[in-house]
Structures are given as C-alpha cells and as structure tokens.
Amino acid sequence: MNVIPLAGVIGHPIGHSKSPRLHGHWLRAYGLPGHYIPIDVAPDDLADILETLPKMGFRGVNVTVPHKERALALAGKASARALRIGAANTLTFREGRIEADNTDGIGFIENLKQAGWQADDRPAAILGAGGAARAVVVSLLEEGLPEILISNRTRARAEALKQEFGARLRVVDWARADAMLAEAGTVVNTTSLGMQGNAPLPFTFEHLREDATVTDLVYAPLRTEILRVAATKGCKTVDGLGMLLHQGVPGFERWFGQRPQVDQALRDAVLG
Numbered sequence: 001m002n003v004i005p006l007a008g009v010i011g012h013p014i015g016h017s018k019s020p021r022l023h024g025h026w027l028r029a030y031g032l033p034g035h036y037i038p039i040d041v042a043p044d045d046l047a048d049i050l051e052t053l054p055k056m057g058f059r060g061v062n063v064t065v066p067h068k069e070r071a072l073a074l075a076g077k078a079s080a081r082a083l084r085i086g087a088a089n090t091l092t093f094r095e096g097r098i099e100a101d102n103t104d105g106i107g108f109i110e111n112l113k114q115a116g117w118q119a120d121d122r123p124a125a126i127l128g129a130g131g132a133a134r135a136v137v138v139s140l141l142e143e144g145l146p147e148i149l150i151s152n153r154t155r156a157r158a159e160a161l162k163q164e165f166g167a168r169l170r171v172v173d174w175a176r177a178d179a180m181l182a183e184a185g186t187v188v189n190t191t192s193l194g195m196q197g198n199a200p201l202p203f204t205f206e207h208l209r210e211d212a213t214v215t216d217l218v219y220a221p222l223r224t225e226i227l228r229v230a231a232t233k234g235c236k237t238v239d240g241l242g243m244l245l246h247q248g249v250p251g252f253e254r255w256f257g258q259r260p261q262v263d264q265a266l267r268d269a270v271l272g
C-alpha cells in the first residue's frame, strides 16, 4: 500500500509555529507526496497522542514548547545530543518506538556557518540561561570554543549550566553583561528580550568588538536592537530565522526521504 507520509509539529499553543510553512515549502519545492500539519496537544494528552500518531500514519513530529523535555522522557531511544541538551525537538516513529533527537544545536551552528562563521580561540558570550541557551552552550562546546561566558538575569540558572556543562563556562553577573562583550568573538542572545511585544535587552552594547559575530535567537523582528547596533559597528550579524530553518533539515530528511536546502526561497516562504 502506498501511504502518503505525514509529519507535523506538536506544541501548546501551536498557532504561531512557522514549521508548517517551512516543511510545506520543502514538500512543494521537491514535489514530494506528504503533509505536515500543526497539532495542538495539551500537556496531559502528550503520552496518548504520541502513541496514536504513528498508528495514523505519522512518520514523526517536531516538538515545541511545552513538550520538549517530556517528549525526551517518553522516547524509547534518544540521540546523544538530545540527552546532553535534555530536551527533544524532533521525534521519529520507527519500528514501534519513538526515537528522540535534538537538532536545535546543529541548527544554531549551521546557521552561523552558512554566514561564514568559524570557531576560533576567543570566548563566546551568551545572554540568557533558559531552555534555548542549553542547545547553544552544548553546540558551542562541541565546536571547541575555549571558553563560554554566560550571563543571566537570574544568576542561579547560569550557575546551574556551569555545574552541568563544566569548566569551560564562566558565569558573569547580569550587571556586568555589557562589559563581558569586550572579550567575545561570538555573541548570542538566547533571552526573549527584543522579541516583538517584549522590552529590548537593557544594554548599550558599547563594548561589542567590531570583529565579533553577533546572533540572536529572536527572529520576530528579524533585526533586533542588538543586531542593529552590531551592524553599525561592522560586526558580522546573523539573524535567528536561519536557526529555525536549519533545525528542520534532519527531521524532513528522515520523514520524507530528501535532504532539503536552506536558501533564500525558503526564507521568503517562511516569512511571506
């Protein structure tokens, strides 16, 4: 029987997810049979839904807030990077079990690399220590950066990351976050500050080095204040949309059988 492959994204709420546009564009661009749909799943229903989806013909799903940690716990198998990050964003249903992966970190790094970034021997500076920061920390450590400076409003969360990921992390007080940028070759905003409807980051960025690469996980708006200031200084700036696009690549390849490209047409389709 020729079954049309299904995939989707589960979250709560799910209305604003850009993943249906992302995968929808790839399905059309490659002329592949398949559907990718957003599914609103209340937390109490997660386990039941994950049992049902494969029976309905789903090959897998992306997972977003608030299910990423629980989805990992429910999986029968997990990749090393999902275990390290402590959350799953990509599930594949194979041979009667759930395989969990986390592609946020490689999405983050691929986005930087596509813009010409290379790991060097200068520290990275990370603003924020929430869920999104974990994937960034893990992937920058894997790239071999010698040191990661991390600053968060709630210092204890940054300290907890240092406890977990070790000696190459250095916690910097939020009051000193602006000053820590003076040391950084790579600067990453992982906080939700600067997002549409939120306050901007409370810094002047006066210490940003002009030879730094600056990226923001926020992609609405695309050009956040930190990226705007960085661009005026001549820094390389990388917006956050690319991370979303790149993190979708491994799931699409597994579910629909084609490794997709991240290009301008995709950006246009997702923004459009």
Ligand code: ATR
Residues within 6 Å of the ligand: 127, 128, 129, 130, 131, 132, 133, 152, 153, 154, 155, 157, 190, 191, 192, 193
């Ligand atoms: P995510 O999974 O997107 O990282 P999160 O775990 O809620 O979401 O983390 C949000 C991040 O934005 C945290 O670093 C948070 O700082 P706290 O740990 O102190 O809460 C940061 N953040 C959110 N609102 C903030 C604000 N008004 N000022 C400073 N940092 C803020």
